[in-house]
Amino acid sequence: MTVEADAVPAVGETAGVAPTHHAKPPWRWLADAVLVAACGVLLIALGYARGRTGTEYAAPFFWAGQVLIFTYVCRRVLITGTSPREREFLVLLFAAAQSVIRWLYSPHEFTFSDELQHFRSLENVLATHHLFAPNYNLPISPRYPGLQNVTAELVQVTGAGPFLAGTLIAAVSHVLLAACLLLLFREVTRSTRIACIAVLLYLLNPHASYFDTSFLYETAALPFVVLSMLFAIRFAVSAQARSHHFYAFLACVAVVTVTHHVSALVTVVLIGVMAVVTAAFRDGRHLTLPMAGCAAVAGLVVTCWVLAVAPITLTYLGSPVEMLLQSLHKLTQFRGGIDLPGPPTPAFDRILAPAGVLVMSALIAVGVRNSRQHTPIERTFAWIALAMYLGAVGMRAVITNGAELSGRLLTFAAVFTAVVAATTLRRLASAACTRPKWLGLKTHLATATALSVVLFLSSIVVSMPPWWGRIPGEFHIEGYASGIDRLGTSRAQWAAEYLRPGSRYFSDLTGLTLLSTIGQLDPVDDPGTLYYTATLTPENVAHIKAHSAIYVDVDLRMSRYAPINGKFFPQDVMSAKSRSPIPIDNLTKFDGVKGLSRIYDSGQVRTYDLRGGGDSPYAR
Known part of the structure; x- marks a missing residue:
């Protein structure tokens, strides 16, 4: 067991004896x-401001601020x-600073695709005053209404706008998690x-x-995942007030x-594990049965909710599980090739990412070795x-889409790795x-601080947004938050006002996000070759009819810029790390199809109605 005093006398002090130097006033440290x-x-x-205006030295200001906050707190x-x-x-304070920095990235509106998905669910609750209204971009979101419920309550009680209320809920949840x-x-x-x-390492x-x-x-759920683990441990360890701990665990x-x-599923699995x-430790077997009981009860609660309220969960989680199983099957054919970032990813990022893995691996290895006395x-x-x-x-190195899956796993794994490290x-x-005279400080403290800074810098380079969107300002087509601008949001707002909710449509990645969350249209993820042919082919027509699509959204900027992430569409037949823009004739071919109506045109973005006579798809 770890035995440690939380504070010891400073150099030059002894217990009960006042220090010889002038003590800092109370709360000076605050x-x-x-x-x-x-x-x-x-x-x-x-x-961030210099990045938005295209001024030089945006990155140095960003890194200087990040390192200043973390180094001071860490030391x-x-x-x-x-x-x-x-x-x-x-x-x-560090957790609060992270929330403020996140708000500074997009201070006026939600621009992250996942945030827009939940913004749609929140808007539905505020508009209908009922739960479970359809969300075409993230159908499972309405079936887990905890986040939108508490945010809608804040909007109605305070009169704050949905963006402000959502930002506050996210910030409070993050600090509460810490x-x-x-x-x-x-x-x-x-x-x-x-x-x-x-906590700092987590x-x-x-x-x-x-x-x-x-x-x-997930932001709103994480604090209660941690509390569930806390009360499960207290229920297993404590001999007093066990019923109170169990009721708190259930809540x-x-x-x-x-x-x-x-x-919810991870909570059940972690407590079960x-x-x-x-049970593997002789002096810990008395904890096994209480912990297993907590896992069983949690599993029962989750199962009842999924079966009674959210059966879509089984379908929603089926695709990632299937992809994971396929990737694991491919491991039998693994020949040692690992898909790691290369150019144009900056060398700074490519060095720090593996450096962070090495440092954390070493800290965990030493911690496991020393845990025998705990x-x-x-x-x-x-x-x-x-x-x-x-x-x-291992998942990051060898599994398809490993970066996203490993990042999600580390969110929960860090609860354990942080303690050991x-x-x-x-x-x-x-x-x-x-x-040492030439350093003037304790070398071991400096080493611990330096290792922590390496972990911190590594966490930034492997975090979202990617390196090309780390500083807001520059437009990147299909670049997640950096691909959303006024052209995109204005057409989505137009669609919300003039198009029928639930209408199916084709679009690029950014258009799928905006038109489905703000415009309430139903996206089709797979456009096939619709955007890659010079004319509207019979195969295109069959694909349109098969998906019952009514509209096609075309961003002409796809003819000028290559997608920074390698693809224009979620299911892109031309997906590749290095590729060219789409020829302009392929994007403007809809103007030459008799019967099609161009119902929206901002100069850069066009929307066509696929219904009509002549040569339109539904007239053939």
Whole structure:
């Protein structure tokens, strides 16, 4: 078991003896921390502003602000003499800074495709005052209404707009997640110092700084996933107030279940795995049955909700599972080739990404080795951390779409890896060593800080948005948030006003997102060769009829720019890492088809109605 004092006398002090130097005024550390965080956020805001105006040195401002905030927080958390209260405040401040930075990226409207999906569900609740209204872009979202319920309540009570309310809910959820992690890690390690280091490391997982600070149902569910684990552990370990812990566990599981399907399933699996692993330790077998009981009850709650309210979950999760199984089958034919980023990805990103993996792997390996002297729960966390991290790294290297799947896995794996790595960093930062004159600081503390900074920089380069969209401003067609501009949103708003909701249509990636979330149209992900032929062929007509499509949306900028992510459409027959724009004649061919109506034209974006006489698809 870890035994550690949360604070020790500073150099030159002894217990009960006042220090010889002038002590800082009470709460001085709070003002210092807020000032540093504010300066860092200001630098990042300047970087974003310069990026939007196309001014030089946007990236240096961005990186300077990020490093300033993290380095200050990290060093203060690692220092032995920092008080527990200051450490706790610092990690919560860092989580809050992440939320503010995320808001600075798109301060006026949602531009991330996943946020727009949930914005549609929120708008449906506000408009109809009922749950389960159809969401054509993300049909499963209305069946997990936790996020939109609490956001709609905030809108109705305060009068705030949906964007402001959604941003506040996301920010509060992220800070609440950090607070819940602090409780969980302190329960596991019995050390405030290790718990705070672990929270800081968790906030470096690939999804923490962008995805899990966005307006998503996973963001709202994660704090309650952590609380479910906390109360399950307390129920298994504690001999007192067990019924209270169990009821709290049930309440948290219920919140997760109605908020996010993946988080609910992962909660069941993680608690079940913890029950299995504790059985492997002789002194931990008394924890197995209570943990297994919690997993069984959670599984029952999730099953009842899925079968009674959200049966679409089985279909929705079927595709990723099928893709994962196909990728695992391909491993039998694996010949050692690993799909890693290459040019034009900057060398800085290509170096830091594997460097972060190496550092974290080393910290976990040392932590697992040292866990033999710890409690059964700590050993359980250590071995689960090792297995999940190796699984995530392997998934990233050899599985199709491995980057996305491993990022999602690390969101939950980091709950375990953060504790193990934090234990190693704490030992390193506290190791006795000399003060070299040429450095003037403790080398072990400097090493621990440097390793943490490497992990931090690595977390940014592997996080969202990708390197080409890290600084907002430059337009990239099909570039996720960087591909959304006024041309796109204005046509979606026009569609919402003039086109019938639920009408099926073809479009590119950005158009599919905007017209389905803002315009309430029903997207067709697979356009076949519709955009790649010089004329409207019989195969195109058959494809249109097969999908009952009424509209085709054409962004003429596809003829000038190549897609930064390698494809124009979700299912793109021409998908490739390096490709050319679509010839302009292929995009304007609809003007020459008799019977087709061009019902919208902004100069760059056109929408055609496929119904009509003449040579239109439905007249053939």
